[in-house]
Amino acid sequence: MNIGFYIIIFQHTNMIGEEGGWKQYEFFVFLATTWFINSIVQTFFMPNAQEFSELIRTGNLDFALLKPIDTQFLISFQKMDWASLSNFVMAVALLVYSLINLTSQPENPLTLHWSMFLLYPFFIFCGVMIMYSIMVALASTSIWLGRNQTLYNCWFYITNFSRYPMEIYQRGWGWALWGAFTFVIPVLVVVNIPARIMAQPLRPVGHQWYWPFIALAATLISVLSSRFVFKKALGAYRSASS
């Protein structure tokens, strides 16, 4: 488990980022959020994205296109990988454990507000939608490329950036990465926003109030543009010979 790795890191330093950064248990909330989102994506969307690429290569996408139902919906929800949901349970455990520690710490104890329990799942949902959109857009490229074997690698490289607090990138040339992965491919808002809502709600440093709105806008734009890419790709579908 990479949780051990982070415990070691927090023996070197006690905070990631400056003022209002992530201490150990706050970071564990962040980690739990990552697990939530990854487990949902892996349960519902990952097997389908891989299948999609295969459908294109074999020409079996034909049948999906014949059905009087939204093709993207049909493709996206064909299969579920229930085993991946086990990480979801782990995430719940880690979140509860971290929240207990955060609320009972002597210095600046965290006070929970009911709104956090509404906003947290909502922004997790937004994060999942962003991840899903990226996945759909990536998978759609296999229509043009014929076969996209590196799909999984591409996906991994891009989403890797979402696994750390955005403060990490806010140094030197890291700002360029920060900008790209916040505003171009918004993977940084995926975990950061819900995690921040849960772990650091009462420490508005700078102008943090606008982040949820950026996350919302990013979700909307991602979903719409991935749908655009998907439709565009279907127009170019050639259907394998038979």
Place this chain on the structure above:
Amino acid sequence: MLVKYGCRLLPPAGEQSIIFPMSIIQIKDLVKTYRVYQKKEGLAASLKGLVKREYKDVNAVAGIDLEVEQGEFVAFLGPNGAGKTTTLKLLSGVIHPTSGSAQVMGYTPWKRDNRYRRRFALVMGQKNQLWWDLPAQESFRLHQQIYRIPPQQFDETLAEISDLLDITRLLKQPVRELSLGERMKMELTAALLHSPDVLFLDEPTIGLDVVAQHNIQQFLKFYQERRKITILLTSHYMKDVAALCKRVVIIAQGQIQYDGSLEGIVDQTTSHKLVSLLLDENEIRTEEFSKYGTVESIELPRVVLRVAREDVAKTLNAILDNHTIHDVTVEDPPLEEVIAEMFSKVDPSIQRATDEDIAASADHAGTESDA
């Protein structure tokens, strides 16, 4: 026989410009061109392909015009790669055309309107859409939900079709454990559950044994006549075509080469008939028969001659006058042969197969039974 496609079916909103009544399928100058990467052999060529690629344009469909009336059963014939399947894929909206237009029941297929997709079906003999590991019944249920078929209608249709195809006992078996023929019947059932008005069949009997082929033919014939649905069929088996379709469209090199009745092809293409004679035992002067026509085969006591159409009567008279004959049959050459002749006429690159080849392939088709 034709039922006019008229006021019962209204055009979809936004496409009112179409004037009814009209043909159920209208194709105008349909073109589909594929750009195909030409890869040369070897590593050097592969590396070069990363920088500069050579493409070739392949005209799969090169300008097709066709009108089909409601209730027709039309066969598409043509050599491999002639554009038959591509045409069916275009009409089902699976792929977009390069240019041209098509209307099926007033819809443009590649717009993939749900209302259109609820009213047609495509069956491909070489691909299967049923879940491989699940019983067909489960796939049918999914179809019911996707096509929003009312439960009662679903039960009735399924019972009717599975009874006609004699597959009721197989519905609970995983699809992977069915034979090819049984699977094809399941595929057909799946396609007909939502009672489509138009059905596209792409080689539905490919690889099936004679009995399974015959069953499927019988079923299609019966079902089409009762429901008056419109069917486009592609097949390489002339028996399918002869049994089912009054109208035959021959496609080669992406264009329509012939559109008419099956008998018409024979009349148009071949100029001779086959005269088969059963000789008397004492009749041993077989070498003399070559003067009446081309000798196709001599397997005593049977001799087969190829005689020009207009000379058949005259020749028969002469033979009967000079020889002792027990039996005579006059036939058109086998349909396979006629079609092969037709293909080679429109495309000289296709070598006309010899009779032996055809006989061998016919045998092969007969023995190629399912697992």
